[in-house]
Amino acid sequence: MSVTHLAAILPREGGPLALANRTTPDPGPNDVLIEVKAIALNPIDYHQRDRGFPPIPSYPAVIGCDVSGILAKVGPGVTTAPAIGTRVIAVATSYYHNGSPDYGAFQEKVLVPAEVVIPLPDDITFEDGAVIPIAAVTAMTAWTSIGIPLSARFNPHHKEQAVLVWGGASSVGSFSIQTARMLGYRVYATASPRNHEYLKTLGADAVFDYKSNDVVSQIVEAIKADGVQLRTAHCVVDGGLQPTLEILKATKGNASAKVAHSPVLPPDHPTLDDTEIVFNYPPLDEVERKKHMFECFHGWLSDGLRSGSLVPSPPAQIEKGGLGGLNEALDKLRAGVSRTKIVVRL
Ligand SMILES: NC(=O)c1ccc[n+]([C@@H]2O[C@H](COP(=O)([O-])OP(=O)(O)OC[C@H]3O[C@@H](n4cnc5c(N)ncnc54)[C@H](OP(=O)(O)O)[C@@H]3O)[C@@H](O)[C@H]2O)c1
Incomplete structure (x- = not known):
């Protein structure tokens, strides 16, 4: 039976x-x-x-x-x-x-x-x-999808570089902040004001209200005042790509930039010169995907949860x-x- x-x-x-x-x-x-x-x-x-x-x-x-x-x-x-x-x-x-x-x-x-x-x-x-599982693996995959290997973690030189997480209070965004911090980046994020302190406990260095009319200039000014480079972003929620590109335009100079985009990218999405915008998704090839998932789960995630450097969020x-x-x-x-x-x- x-x-x-x-x-x-x-x-x-x-x-x-x-x-x-x-x-x-x-x-x-x-x-x-x-x-x-x-x-x-x-x-x-x-x-x-x-x-x-x-x-x-x-x-x-x-x-x-x-x-x-x-x-x-x-x-x-x-x-x-x-x-x-x-x-x-x-x-x-x-x-x-x-x-x-x-x-x-x-x-x-x-x-x-x-x-x-x-x-x-x-x-x-x-x-x-x-x-934890989907949000964490999506956050990790965002970095690999724009060419940042998971093995890059703890690189002390990253501290001069910043990442922008647009949508930090989302499930994926909260792990994007945690994993960016583990990679060693200075982390700028956006969220409603009531969530700013929480995101700082996860590792955000500065958090901005995405509903402010001048949020773009606030972030650009902070990046300049802090003397860091911003050429990398994870756009986690719908509606975040346009302001993200405006910020990168003002911060990247003539350098190239990369944006991982977690929501499905509309065909007519905004663009920026020398900026690669990549839909954040695990490898399509099954063998590659299994290898990627294994590295995310059995390396980063399992080590991070055991040590407490990654927490449920x-x-x-x-x-x-x-x-x-x-x-x-x-x-x-x-x-x-x-x-x-x-x-x-x-
Ligand atoms: N590509 C993939 O493999 C993959 C995997 C998982 C999820 N996703 C996609 O990723 C997105 C996020 O998913 P999720 O589950 O993490 O979302 P979620 O937790 O439901 O997102 C809710 C949060 O989004 C924030 N938010 C909403 N509009 C915003 C804006 N304009 N700017 C900044 N923050 C904003 C809100 O922040 P406040 O509360 O601070 O206002 C809220 O806390 C979804 O589109 C989902 O479909 C993709």
């Missing part, structure tokens, strides 16, 4: 999610099975629920990306997984598995490739752990209802959050 578990399935494009029992899969080569304890929500989740984008090959689907839980089973040939019973975090997404619902986060048991599973330190709760906002509360929780995320990651407990 097959074993089953509860899932929030997406029966059709446009949703809503519905509860159903699914057969619990056994992990194959390179995969592990996680008993999920908490799920964090990301914008991609409501985009997939509401309009089937990024594309979902077939329905019913299981969507979702960020999980924490307990390692329940390990597939044959896996050499990098923690021991069964270990508390773990992981990126769990059917998107990288041709839409196979066994790999989506919104269920009690999920399959995950071993390269994106790492132990969760004992002092971090499941709810706080779930906020922003704070988790726990919503009620478990899998049955996911529709409402996704609606709250879609309505907009500030310095918050929405999480459901299982």
Whole structure:
């Protein structure tokens, strides 16, 4: 007799999610099975629920990306997984598995490739752990996508160089600040004033209100007064590219500049001379992507969490209802959050 578990399935494009029992899969080569304890929500989740984008090959689907839980089973040939019973975090997404619902986060048991599973330190709760995986890996990928290798960390010469994180209070932005600080950069960020002190605790050197009419000149003046070079930026949220380019225009001189852009880049996006604007995304080639993910998770992230140099951010906002509360929780995320990651407990 097959074993089953509860899932929030997406029966059709446009949703809503519905509860159903699914057969619990056994992990194959390179995969592990996680008993999920908490799920964090990301914008991609409501985009997939509401309009089937990024594309979902077939329905019913299981969507979702960020999980924490307990390692329940390990597939044959896996050499990098923690021991069964270990508390773990992981990126769990059917998107990288041709839409196979066994790999989506919104269920009690999920399959995950071993390269994106790492132990969760004992002092971090499941709810706080779930906020980490996608935001952290997106922040790290932003740097590699514009040619800054993860091995560049702790380079003391970076202190004369600055990075701009536009959208520092977002989930991805908060990890962008933390990882830029680990790389050794001086970090300038934008956020609403109520979030400035929090972002400084994560490693931002200066934070500016993006709603100020003169935010561009404020940042340019600060960069000049501090005597640092600004040629690198991570534009984390929609609407940030134009002011980011205006700032770079005033700070880069005749040098070239690079911008990683996390939201999908519109085809008619603004540009700037000698400035490369790159959509921030992990390598498309599967072998390259697995290598990149392994380096992010088993190097930077696992070391950073163990040592405390990376911390869960922003704070988790726990919503009620478990899998049955996911529709409402996704609606709250879609309505907009500030310095918050929405999480459901299982
Ligand atoms: N490319 C990828 O692989 C990838 C992966 C993950 C996410 N993403 C994308 O990255 C973006 C961020 O995702 P997220 O989950 O981190 O977002 P989020 O946490 O939902 O972002 C909310 C935050 O955005 C800030 N914000 C909103 N408008 C802003 C503006 N004009 N300037 C500066 N800050 C602004 C707000 O700051 P205040 O509260 O301070 O006002 C708020 O705290 C989304 O577009 C998402 O789709 C891409």
